[in-house]
Amino acid sequence: MELKIKHIPRNNQFLINNCIRLATKDYFDNLFLLGDLFPPCIDLTDVYGVFDREALISLFTVFKGFDCSSVVIPKSSEETEAVILSHLFHILPEKFILVSPSLTEKVLSSHFRIQEKSSEICMITDRKRENFLDSDHSLIHASLKDLSRIDEFYQANHTFPWSSIQLESNFYFFQEINDQIVACGGTHFETPKLAHLGNVLVISEYRGKSLGKNLVSTIGNEILKTKRFITLFVVQDNVPAIRLYEKLGFSSYKNFTLFSCVSV
Secondary structure (H helix, E strand, C coil): CCEEEEEECCCCHHHHHHHHHHHHCCCCCCHHHHHHHCCCHHHHEEEEEEEECCEEEEEEEEECCCCCEEEECCCCCHHHHHHHHHHHHHHCCCEEEEECCCCCHHHHHCCEEEEEEEEEEEEEEECCCCCCCCCCCCCEECCHHHHHHHHHHHHHCCCCCCCHHHHHHCCCEEEEECCEEEEEEEEEEECCCEEEEEEEEECHHHCCCCHHHHHHHHHHHHHCCCCCEEEEEEECCCHHHHHHHHHCCCEEEEEEEEEEEEEC
């Protein structure tokens, strides 16, 4: 094989559609990859194709909506993975996050220094399995006018990667008490079939009051009006959260490892 990597412009819908077809072959393994290929995330994503002569055989994405770039590499042949990793060394900033269903720490450490890693469980539910509560109408359905307040909430609580573009999904809700946001959540990304629940946070003094359960249920009910599946990631040792999600109808799919990498 004679492999070459080419940047694929977002407006080249023919090649983007070919990327989507490749990623769809392993739909749930390629959740993050597919999320980067659809709005709203694609507006902040660089898409790269791996070509054997003129044939597209693989791809990877670099999402630039966070403080740290996020790279997603699908399961590929060893030769293809090696070509991608070598290319990453030349195009990425010093520090980035990498997600892959197949790459191991041993393989990655031959190209980059692994600063830290997180083992997370992917959980899934759908319209047939969900066990959500009725939507809580005291929760506020967020709009773009709420962006600055929601951004301040996440920044103040030093939580997960957050990008304002995620609010465009229209799946964000928050709880307000005495003019203060005390709980908020929504989605990381979406595809035509699913939305990926994320950024669910209740501040410490309001935990244990069912706010988290109400928030997840309200977001979930909104998602399932238009999507078939809901997915989420939860840290492997967060037993209380896992039990909550199981009660709401989620089941474990598989473990993923997120690597924080540094170019060396």
